[in-house]
Amino acid sequence: MKNERDEELSGLQYLSQERPEAMQHLLAFFKESGRHLDPKTRFLISVVTKVINFSPRGLRQYLPRALKEGASRDELIDAILCAYPAAGLTKVVDAIEVLRELDREGKLGAPAAVAAEQEAQWMPVLRAEEVPAGEARVANVGHRQLAVFNVGGEILATANACVHQGGYLGDGFLDGEVVICPLHGWQFNVRSGACITRPGQQVKAYEVRVREGQVEVLV
Ligand code: FES
Structure with missing residues (x-):
């Protein structure tokens, strides 16, 4: 069975086949627009946009990727909170629920290792x-x-x-x-x-x- 990422990629691939001229420019734009940002920042910004549009699928894609690029859990939560002025409280709270679901599914890395990194005090x-x-x-x-x-x-x-x-x-x-x-x-x-x-x-x-x-x- 295809996972959500596969579904998104196949959607992009389908569009690239059906509308190659339009997609070529769009994909080039995406690539160029984040050129000066490090991957962690790019993915955190993607998290903010996914909260504003409320896209659970996008959040499930970009929260783990931001974490993988070195974002801390607090930074993930901060990124979600940053969306508040545009997204409103309901979308922010729903996004936090997606983060917690990912956590429960073990898709945000090993909680014990992350906790150790963050040094409780x-x-x-x-x-x-x-x-x-x-x-x-x-x-x-x-x-x-x-x-x-x-x-x-x-x-x-x-x-x-x-x-x-x-x-x-x-x-x-x-x-x-x-x-x-x-x-x-x-x-x-x-x-x-x-x-x-x-x-x-x-x-x-x-x-x-x-x-x-x-x-x-x-x-
Ligand atoms: S905010 Fe609704 S019960 Fe707490």
Whole structure:
């Protein structure tokens, strides 16, 4: 069975046969237009355009290629986010879903090797007393935005953006270990990040430690 890349190539080949004059110029243009860009940058730009046009097939093609050319996972996510002004939030969130699918299918390389490359480190988030028991807060750690929760005195943290449409979980209502997204009410276990409303969906849950009142997360 043909894979998606084969389907795209055969489409191009078909057009090249049917419209050789037009395609010759078009392909020459593609080749020339990226001449001064390194492959990683070219593929990251392709990711941005595939988000704007929302092409899951294009994303499945260019996300792994950008990674192969040396892009980090954070750069892939940044490229998707860069499309936001033109694409809007729904397409950005849908593109993130494609990235996560590729990840689950093991098509973004060996996660363990990538994680080792990116060297996890403890980063300060906020002071524990800034999050009263039973409440949540939004906090920034470098370029990441986290939701920090106080569950009966225990501090827990997840990514802030809801996987549905980006609602701020740190602004959500906390009920025990469950946060309710303020936008459409999806519920997440803040210890595991698992979505209760939509089993199988997940926000990232961070490892947390508190040292002399300072909350730190492993990123
Ligand atoms: S953004 Fe819709 S439930 Fe969170």
